[in-house]
Amino acid sequence: MSIRMRRWVLGIGGIGLASLLVAAFVRLPRFGGDRHPYGDRATGEALGRRTANVVSSVNFDLRAFDTLGEQSILFAAVLGTVVLLRQTRDEDRVPPGSVAVDRWVRRYALVALPMVLVVGLYVVAHGQLSPGGGFQGGVIVATAVHLLYVGVDYRALERIRPVALYEVGDAVGEAAFLLVGVAALIGGSAFLANTLLPYGTFNTLSSGGIVPLLNLAVGIEVACAVVVLVSRFLDQAVEITDAPSHAGETGTA
Secondary structure, eight states: OOHHHHHHHHHHHHHHHHHHHHHHHHTSOOTTOSOOHHHHHHHHHHHHTTOSOHHHHIIIIITHHHHHHHHHHHHHHHHHHHHHTSOOTTEEEOOOOOOOOOHHHHHHHHHHHHHHHHHHHHHHHTTTTSSOOHHHHHHHHHHHHHHHHHHTOHHHHHHHOOHHHHHHHHHHHHHHHHHHHHHHHHTTSOTTOTTSSOOOSTTSTTOSTTHHHHHHHHHHHHHHHHHHHHHHHHIIIIIEEEOOOOGGGGSOO
16 A cells, blocks of 8 residues: 555544544533533443442443453454564573572562452452452452562463463453353344343342443453463563574584
């Protein structure tokens, strides 16, 4: 594609985006008012579908399709990182050495690891009830896994971090979100419509219809994605090095 054609594509796209933004801004409520129609409607919908956390109701019910896009961006970013940072032919993998860790750092990390892991799982499981959810809880879970690297060494992290399984988990979390949406279609409703499960009792773990399922899918995908992402950068920093050059080995003495 020529530079001129690229400029035309960019210009047309920019004009289209600007038109959509202007059309949206014209319909916005007045600034500074004491009542916000979107907030009132979102709160009403959340209560009607037994979701105590209005933010989770917006993310995983009212605008679940947008959340699928956000999750897919992370999935694509991790996929691109895996492809770009893979070991190439001119690189070697060397076993990492042991690193001396201060005993207080070690103790803190080993004590904090199970606590952080439980907090992360709690945040994921209670996303439809309290602040947090799959995105936040997934990052916390991934952080807990890497506390072993901080407190012990890289080899200890590798023993509990089979990257291949986390790559599968990343794909499973992404696919689970899509399958919930497809199941709604099969049931005769719209894609990702909250009609697949009963809404349950307000302020309980089983409330919210499909909100807990989508929240769990995002938690799995985010946790596994962050682990895979960090693992690729750690591989580059710790294990993968340039292969030794053999060009001068055949020269004359």
